[in-house]
Amino acid sequence: MASRINVSLDPEYSEKLSQLAARMHVQEGTLAKSLLSTALDGADPDAAHIVRLLDGIPGAYERAQEGIEQARRGEGVSLDDLA
Structure with missing residues (x-):
């Protein structure tokens, strides 16, 4: 699928x-x-490799933190609403 x-x-x-x-x-x-x-x-599906890959994305951590804060403020979309 x-x-x-x-x-x-x-x-x-x-x-x-x-x-x-x-x-x-x-x-x-x-x-x-x-x-x-x-x-x-x-x-490479190895967890250490994935962490290095994610750490190499400029601003990824900051964007993830921003997304968490947006979700806490209720600015996100419920997973049920995506289906």
């Missing part, structure tokens, strides 16, 4: 994806799916 997810890219990555897709004559979503699938296939 296929699942759909939405991914937001920073402007510079969005532009890079657009340029690559145009050069390859494919839709951006098709290219993004292929790139993400390839990255996931090569990802």
